[in-house]
Amino acid sequence: MDPQLRREDHTGVEREPCHHYPHHRVTAEGEDILAWTENAISERETAAQHATKGPWRTHDTWLPQGGHTATVLTGERNDTQLLAWLPTMSNESWDETRNAWRNADHIALNDPESVLRRCAADREQLELHGRSGDGECHTCVEWSETAYEHVPVPFPCDSFRALAEGYGWTEGKR
Structure with a gap:
């Protein structure tokens, strides 16, 4: 096969x-x-x-196992909902070579x-x-x-x- x-x-x-x-x-x-x-x-x-209703926004989350992650969220404070999770697998904040934050921005702008x-x-x-x-x-x-x-x-x-x-x-x- x-x-x-x-x-x-x-x-x-x-x-x-x-x-x-x-x-x-x-x-x-x-x-x-x-x-x-x-x-x-x-x-x-x-x-x-x-x-999911908006507005949508991006957020940087750091996880010990995966490094920094670009996320797309909606809601405020304790009423926040995760819409998209784009891992970078990098321990460097805002590692642009992974393009995760640009993709997250694009998703959020198309709420x-x-x-x-x-x-x-x-x-x-x-x-x-x-x-x-x-x-x-x-x-x-x-x-x-x-x-x-x-x-x-x-x-x-x-x-x-x-x-x-x-x-x-x-x-x-x-």
Whole structure:
């Protein structure tokens, strides 16, 4: 037996992405960018709504067996809850070569309230740059040299495409 862990050992399917990591999937050819982006935002909203309420913060903890540890906590004083434990296995305080504190900072900065605020702002962008009934962006226009006026930009506009790419949208083989 091959000692290396293979994708199908974890997912049960060799050629599909792991269902535990939906943000790692690549968009399928012909998939609708609007529906895909709405689904990506909804996935993040759901995850944030089910996560421990914030605010989240980082803390340095020292353990005799493991050295310094970057932790992510929520709550105050005696009502503190451990959310993440990132051991450095170093006896040196703030050993930057281990990167644990940068990872802890990143986790803490993405607490549920922050994610939900970002999702709400992105939904506003969906409304502004969504598809009209004519297949055009609601907001964006460009100058037409033939019509000598501003004309609507076809959907998806560059703004919408950039929003979708922030959630992992890829053009694939389109």
